[in-house]
Amino acid sequence: MKNIAVVGVGYVGLVTGVCLSDLGNRVVCVDINEEKIEKLNLGKMPIYEPGLEDLVERNVRAGRLSFTTSYPECLREAEFVFIAVGTPEGVDGEADLRYVRMAARSIAEEMDHPLIIVNKATVPVGTGDWVADIIRQYRNGEVEFAVVSNPEFLREGSAIADFLAPDRVVLGSLDREAAEKVAQLYLPLRTTIMITDLRTAEMIKYASNAFLATRISFINEIANICEALGADVKEVATGMGYDARIGHGYLDPGVGYGGSCFPKDVKALSYMAEIKGRHPQLLRAVMDINDDQRRQIVRKLDQALGGLRGRTIGLLGLAFKPNTDDMREAPAAYIARMLESAGARVRGYDPVAGAVAGRVVPKVDLASDAYDLAEGCDALVVVTEWNEFKNLDLARIRDLMAGNVIIDGRNIYEPEQLKELGFYYRGTGRGYESA
Ligand code: NAD
Numbered sequence: 001m002k003n004i005a006v007v008g009v010g011y012v013g014l015v016t017g018v019c020l021s022d023l024g025n026r027v028v029c030v031d032i033n034e035e036k037i038e039k040l041n042l043g044k045m046p047i048y049e050p051g052l053e054d055l056v057e058r059n060v061r062a063g064r065l066s067f068t069t070s071y072p073e074c075l076r077e078a079e080f081v082f083i084a085v086g087t088p089e090g091v092d093g094e095a096d097l098r099y100v101r102m103a104a105r106s107i108a109e110e111m112d113h114p115l116i117i118v119n120k121a122t123v124p125v126g127t128g129d130w131v132a133d134i135i136r137q138y139r140n141g142e143v144e145f146a147v148v149s150n151p152e153f154l155r156e157g158s159a160i161a162d163f164l165a166p167d168r169v170v171l172g173s174l175d176r177e178a179a180e181k182v183a184q185l186y187l188p189l190r191t192t193i194m195i196t197d198l199r200t201a202e203m204i205k206y207a208s209n210a211f212l213a214t215r216i217s218f219i220n221e222i223a224n225i226c227e228a229l230g231a232d233v234k235e236v237a238t239g240m241g242y243d244a245r246i247g248h249g250y251l252d253p254g255v256g257y258g259g260s261c262f263p264k265d266v267k268a269l270s271y272m273a274e275i276k277g278r279h280p281q282l283l284r285a286v287m288d289i290n291d292d293q294r295r296q297i298v299r300k301l302d303q304a305l306g307g308l309r310g311r312t313i314g315l316l317g318l319a320f321k322p323n324t325d326d327m328r329e330a331p332a333a334y335i336a337r338m339l340e341s342a343g344a345r346v347r348g349y350d351p352v353a354g355a356v357a358g359r360v361v362p363k364v365d366l367a368s369d370a371y372d373l374a375e376g377c378d379a380l381v382v383v384t385e386w387n388e389f390k391n392l393d394l395a396r397i398r399d400l401m402a403g404n405v406i407i408d409g410r411n412i413y414e415p416e417q418l419k420e421l422g423f424y425y426r427g428t429g430r431g432y433e434s435a
Pocket of ligand 1: 099120123153261
């Protein structure tokens with residue numbers, strides 16, 4: 001059993017804290033957001049993540065997990081402190097490190113015994129050294145510390161399973177002994193633990209996310225070519241994926257990647273390259289294709305409806321992906337704004353992200369379920385592939401709608417079946433669609 005502090009109880013911090021406590025450690029989490037801490041102390045989750053509530057409850061009850069707004073309380077017994085604060089997009093795509101700076105400074109000012117500072121946030125290469133400088137500047141006296149980079153690879157929607165069964169754990173530090181101590185925390189997970197230097201560990205995270213985003217933009221480009229040439233991208237991706245050199249993951253065409261990571265991380269990596277005089281042309285193409293993919297949806301609607309002004313469009317799914325309520329960089333928000341500015345009325349339904357969406361896209365009229373959404377719509381767009389959309393009573397949906405257009409941004413329906421039901425159906429990259 002180790003004593004661990006976690007700074008920031010967002011998607012990464014809360015999952016890290018609860019999973020490390022579930023592995024038998026004593027974890028105290030701190031956040032500057034009083035409302036979040038208050039909620040957690042009342043047993044309420046500030047975010048939606050499958051399985052989270054039960055796991056938090058179990059570990060709080062066992063006395064291994066607690067939440068506070070006080071840094072001294074959080075650090076009192078800690079041997080390790082994980083930094084899991086946000087690193088949002090800043091000016092020109094550069095990562096905004098203000099929360100990391102604040103967290104590092106608070107840790108430095110309050111630490112009174114040796115600490116291993118483990119950075120879980122996705123931070124530009126070189127940030128570990130910069131954090132060490134901040135700690136040296138603000139610490140009281142000569143309290144010893146080490147900085148370890150430990151980038152997180154979990155996916156929202158399956159965050160707990162991903163944390164507890166990762167493909168690998170990456171650790172980077174100039175202090176090998178400190179990295180090995182952090183490695184001990186992960187031994188129960190029985191996974192590959194890679195120890196490297198600080199900058200390389202930071203780069204592994206950006207390179208991994210940029211590569212996954214590249215796969216998505218690649219298959220979206222292939223989807224667009226399929227539409228022009230009469231091929232079915234779903235089958236194409238399946239056929240490609242059987243090749244062991246390629247694999248099946250991240251080859252689903254759609255409405256473009258979104259969320260709190262890929263968009264900002266590709267931009268930040270591109271920015272890092274540019275300020276060093278490099279020309280990240282592939283990363284730029286990945287971002288361009290992604291932007292265009294959202295516009296494609298609007299173009300398809302415009303074509304199908306013969307104009308958007310005065311039309312009512314329903315968005316099936318608002319979160320950036322299923323099983324989360326996260327609306328950061330959600331394609332639905334971009335599509336809604338484009339439709340609104342083209343004069344359409346936009347309605348939306350999401351099984352869990354409705355409340356968050358109400359703040360992000362306030363003009364979108366929220367429906368209580370998919371059938372309520374369909375009522376009076378000229379067209380529906382599948383934006384997020386929630387399971388509950390896959391088995392809708394489509395004949396009922398058709399009868400409720402004013403029009404018959406379905407634009408399937410996630411290819412969850414079978415084109416023939418929908419055409420038989422009387423829909424005008426367009427998927428993504430499935431046969432001659434641009435005609
Ligand atoms: P988040 O915005 O959900 O949570 C960040 C939390 O940090 C918030 O609760 C905020 O109040 C708190 N915070 C900010 N400043 C603080 C301070 N000085 N002291 C204490 N708390 C503070 O962010 P997230 O999605 O969990 O992402 C955190 C980091 O992990 C980012 O760098 C992100 O890129 C990376 N990451 C995220 C994911 C993901 O799926 N969300 C996956 C892998 C990596």
